[in-house]
Amino acid sequence: xxxxxxxxxxxxxxxxxxxxxxxxxxxxxxxxxxxxxxxxxxxxxxxxxxxxxxxxxxxxxxxxxxxxxxxxxxxxxxxxxxxxxxxxxxx
Numbered sequence: 902x903x904x905x906x907x908x909x910x911x912x913x914x915x916x917x918x919x920x921x922x923x924x925x926x927x928x929x930x931x932x933x934x935x936x937x938x939x940x941x942x943x944x945x946x947x948x949x950x951x952x953x954x955x956x957x958x959x960x961x962x963x964x965x966x967x968x969x970x971x972x973x974x975x976x977x978x979x980x981x982x983x984x985x986x987x988x989x990x991x992x
Contacts, residue, residue, distance in 0.1 A: 917945065917946055917947035918947065919947050919948065919949065920945060920947065920948040920949075921948070921949050921951060921991075922940055922948055922949065922950045922951065923951045923953065923988055923991035923992065924936065924940070924950070924951070924952050924953070924991075925952075925953050925955055925984050925987035925988055925991070926952055926953065926954045926955065926957060926961050926965065926987075927954070927955045927956065927957055927961075927981070927984070927987070928957045928958060928959045928961060929957070929959075929961050930957075930959045930960045930961045930964055933961060933964050933965065933968070937950075937968060937972060937974070941972060949973075949975070950972070950973065950974040950975065951974070951975045951977065951991045952965055952974055952975070952976050952977070953977045953978075953979065953987040953988070953990045953991045954976065954977070954978045954979070954987075955979060955981050955982060955983065955984065955986070955987040956978075956979065956980045956981030956982070962976075962978060977990055977991065
């Protein structure tokens with residue numbers, strides 16, 4: 902490296918660490934639209950969304966499957982084990 906040479910500054914995306922948003926879901930069909938709208942409205946550029954359905958008995962899984970067509974998210978499903986287990990599955 903030459904003394905006094907100006908190095909290009911990294912972009913925000915190059916500096917950004919990957920943020921994983923892990924959201925457990927249990928019978929949340931009423932709230933899914935608003936929750937995902939809030940998540941995808943973020944301006945941080947480098948994130949992933951992982952939704953873990955914890956054995957919902959309403960239409961949550963069906964709705965999340967449809968939302969996957971328009972939103973970049975991973976959907977994991979499991980038998981109902983509680984919120985802690987759902988978060989651990991997401992990790």
